[in-house]
Amino acid sequence: MVFVGMYIRLSIKETPEFTAVKQRNAETRIPFVDMMRRYPGNILKGMGARYIDGVFFNVFGVFSISYLTQTVKISRTEALTGVMAAAIVMCFFIPFFGHLSDRIGRTRVYFWGSLITACSAFPAFWLMLNGGGNVMLLWLAIIVPFGVFYAAVYGPEAALFCELFDAKVRYTGISFVYQFSGIFASGITPIIATALLKSGEGKPWQICAYVMFAGLVSAVSAALIGRLSGTGEVREASGVAAAPARPMR
Structure with a gap:
């Protein structure tokens, strides 16, 4: 992972927005203070949008293991295998939904992804509870919601958060929204x-x-972010405007 990180850092150029900020010597001395002063509403919207990500991941990636082993009474290896299989499936669906969000709009994918992902918890746990210990059915109850539906949230999430902040505070803003909301x-x-x-x-x-x-x-937070993108409220301090996502209709 260290070598991959080094390759990305040394080989991939900065975006035009960041480059323009550097050329104009327009960096913010204390990005955190600037972010809190100019974008309090966007911070709340981002943290609200992040809610389903953290909750669903921990319910299906962490809690489900103890639920399956202690309540459903399958082996820990079988439970872990189901979560691992979901993670492998997710590797393919994350770029799929990321690409889809580029085509039809990040907020639209995130909005419906949040609702569908959340709703999938009911049939998934019903299947776990009534699957009769059938391991294949139990794996299905994890793989579909966690490996497929959850990717509709995780795929467009980073780009969605990018659109909440201008280049001067974007790195700080994304990091704060993602990490602090994790509490x-x-x-x-x-x-x-x-x-x-x-x-x-x-x-x-x-x-x-x-x-x-x-x-x-x-979903409500994503809809509010969609309205923000549609109005073009976030503007680059560098003079280079970020391409807005398509607003939700």
């Missing part, structure tokens, strides 16, 4: 899921409802 979107999700499973007397439906709530928050 509530990712870090505490397995704890919440465990508590909801106990509250639901071993049934997963409260967990699915929580995932659905996260999906609705992210």
Whole structure:
């Protein structure tokens, strides 16, 4: 990974926006302060959009392993194999949905991806609960929602966040939105899921409802970002405007 990172850093040129900022010596001395002062609303929209990403990943990539082994009673190896297979499938669908977002608009893909991904938790956990221990069905319940639907969120996410900030604070903005939102979107999700499973007397439906709530928050946030892109509110301080995503209709 170190060598791959070095190759990317040394071989790929900066975008025209960043290059223009450097040529004009227009860098921000303290990007974090500038970001907080100029883009508080965009930060909230980005963190809201990130919600389903963190929640769904941790429910299906982390919590599902303990659920399958302790509640459904399959072996840990079988549970891990299902998650691993979903990750492999995801490798193909992430670029697919990223390309699709280039064609029809990032906010549109992210909006529908958030809703479909969230809704898929219900049939997935139903299949886990009623699959009769059939390993192939249990793998299917992980691979389709996690390997395919979740990629509709993760694929366009980075580019979506890029459109929230101008070049002077873009790196700081993306990093803050992604990492800080991880506190509530990712870090505490397995704890919440465990508590909801106990509250639901071993049934997963409260967990699915929580995932659905996260999906609705992210879909609304994506729609708001789409309105922002449509109005062209974010402008490059360098004088080079970023190409806006197509607004949601």
